[in-house]
Amino acid sequence: MIWEEKLKTAGITPVVFNAPMAACTTYKTGGAAQALALPQNLEQLKNILLFAKENNLRLRVLGLGSNILVSDGGVSGVVCCLKNISGVDINGNMLSAGAGAPLDEVVRKATDAGLEGLEGLSGIPGSVGGAVFMNAGAYNQETFDHLLSIDFMDESGRITTLLKKDLKYGYRRVEGIENLIVLNALWRLTPAQNAAALKTRRLEILASRAQKQPLEYPSAGSVFKRPPNNFASALIDKCGLKGLRIGAAQVSPKHAGFIVNTGNAAAADIKQLMDEVQKRVLAQTGVRLELEQILWGDF
Secondary structure (H helix, E strand, O other): OOHHHHHHHHOOOOEEEEEEHHHOOOOOOOOEEEEEEOOOOHHHHHHHHHHHHHOOOOEEEEOOOOOEEEOOOOEEEEEEEOOOOOOEEEEOOEEEEEOOOEHHHHHHHHHHOOEEOOHHHOOOOOEHHHHHHHOOEEOOEEOOOOEEEEEEEOOOOOEEEEEHHHOEEEOOEEEOOOOOEEEEEEEEOEEOOOHHHHHHHHHHHHHHHHHHOOOOOOEEEEOEOOOOOOOHHHHHHHOOOOOOEEOOEEEOOOOOOEEEEOOOOOHHHHHHHHHHHHHHHHHHHOOOOOEOOEEEOOO
16 A cells, blocks of 8 residues: 555544645745645644654645745655644743744734734744744844743654753754754743833834735745845845846845745746846855745755
């Protein structure tokens, strides 16, 4: 029996076969996943993890797909989406959130509760797990700033808690967790002296994003990491690359740090445009832009 049949009959977690990843990613393009697992709880997550291990399958973990480009040929093995592991709990100034919770929803709940420390992350479209995995940040604030600890599941299905002080992290990176699945994050926030001003700050950030970023098109946010002492968007703009197109993929005329899907862009078009931007920026400025987004499949 091939593994798909085994998984279909095992009943260990909800699963969709040949699942279009365009429906699961914010770029709205890319091929299918051989199997898309949608665990409802940690036991089902452990079950699919162990199934993949026992059957020598590649297991990829997905949140809200806001930082991923899937190839047109799709991906083999199992994609495990954590969107159902998404509880949020506030107890005093402590906030706990599941990996699949939308980060912006967590920020909204924190600000509604009068708690400072996450408002700079307003409008980031990813999940808590994705934000933790890469130490996402914006508006002079990062995911790790007020983080206390993270719960993980390791390759054997064991759940472990790691304290922030025991992790090495920096700008858009966290070391040593590549083979761990983020389950939950715990923050210690600060009660706001002015709750109304805190809510106003969040609204200002959301308005700024809407004004400056091409939110009207599918994208995956900032394509490249910020180079030392510079900004990727500024370098791309300086090189005259705003509006550059390959197929329906375009460097946003509104914000040079974004590549947008203006219609039915193929993943290959987006990747080719990424490469072209890197090549031209390097040639004109000597700066090698490092990709922030994650590529799945063969390009």
